[in-house]
Amino acid sequence: MADLQLTDDVPPEAADGVWLACIECGETFAPFEEVRYTCDDCDGLLEVRYGDLPTFEDFEGEGSGVWRYHAALPFDVGVTLPEGDTPLHEVPRIEEAAGVDSLRVKHEGMNPTGSFKDRGMTVGVRVAQEVGVDRLACASTGNTSAALAAYGARGDMETLVLLPAGKVAAGKIAQAALHKARILEVDGNFDQCLDIVQDLAARGEAYLLNSLNPFRLEGQKTIGLEIMEEHYADYGEYPDRIVLPVGNAGNTAALYKCFRELVKSGAITEDQVPKLTGAQAEGAAPMVEAIHEGLDETNRWESVETRATAIRIGNPVNAPKALPGIRETGGTAVAVSDEEITEAQRELAGEGVGVEPASAASVAGLHKLREEGEIEADESVVCLTTGHLLKDPDAAAEAGNDPEPVANSTEAVLEHIGAESSSTVRRGASKVLTSPLALVAGGLGVAYLYRKLRSKE
């Protein structure tokens, strides 16, 4: 089992108090001397470790976004657009429907390229410069490629992205294309793209910036820092629970690391750590399976399917870091159907918060766990929404209202919306009218009066 215990011993390999540690065998490595993504000895996942861990006071300096937290990061500044500082929306109608003490939505779709991936890339691309590699690569369900392309362009570097053909939302491909990435469409799924890009990276062809790269997770930790600070400022306490969509489980791993570091520095106590709660689509839910069945690792799902393409992943590479995160914080994992995801997407949109399908899995998961009694009525909850509505315009159009054809004249438009308005009035009137007949008569009467009035103008 992975050892995620943070230690005080700074190994001789450390540079400026920063080093890499294998979570499986404990081996330590210099952070930037050589390019490595996993442990030389056992191929286990690596984690970035620090001799000095900050408390909240250390973040009070100048600056904004991800780099305001540089005391928790390996550099003082990165390749930045800038990123972070995303809103923690109030969503009173969803809060009421879910029946929890408080609900906030951390909308990561408000980052520069429209997803939380930017937080990881601002650090990851900086590391690529530090180790002296100028070709960047990733496999992606879309958002990683959009972010990598933009940050690669910003850093004046070459970018290669491998995408599963036909399975990436239009907005994301458009971003990668315009930000000058070379887009390789692979006839396979995301997990197969990742296998290939890992081979390329192992041969020294490119610097790998999937969430297997431990430095990306450092940037993504700042989601947790922002949530903790803002929630405390608003309520005088930290949230009981964070519900988030899970694909490769990088964010789950990053948030858990954020909380472990805050506990270790004494910024929070163990019982102030929010319960990490993962939401996956039913058609791609290996993490949920592992949590429910008490497995030490996830089974690789060879065939995965969901409308939420950003989390259409069958082999979550960060599971060894994320499964302990869910278990140790007292959280859980839940699978939601595509229909539930779309319903939650509409619900969020109804609060003015536009998200892509994968993002809405968190809110769908909250509803489901409330119904099951797993999440309690007195909890304060934060749902993470990971990507912007415009990422997947097709899904948004399908979930939303259909356009209504109307003739090219003001009269025709008035006629059209007039019929609509009278039906609104009728619905209002139905509250006071009792019999169905009265309802119809009343409705027709109101509609008639309405037309009469309008024709006088």
Ligand SMILES: *Cc1c(COP(=O)(O)O)cnc(C)c1O
């Ligand atoms: C990448 C991504 C996810 C999955 O995040 P992981 O950290 O891989 O679990 C979820 N939603 C969106 C929109 C994403 O882009």
Ligand SMILES: [Zn+2]
């Ligand atoms: Zn190892």
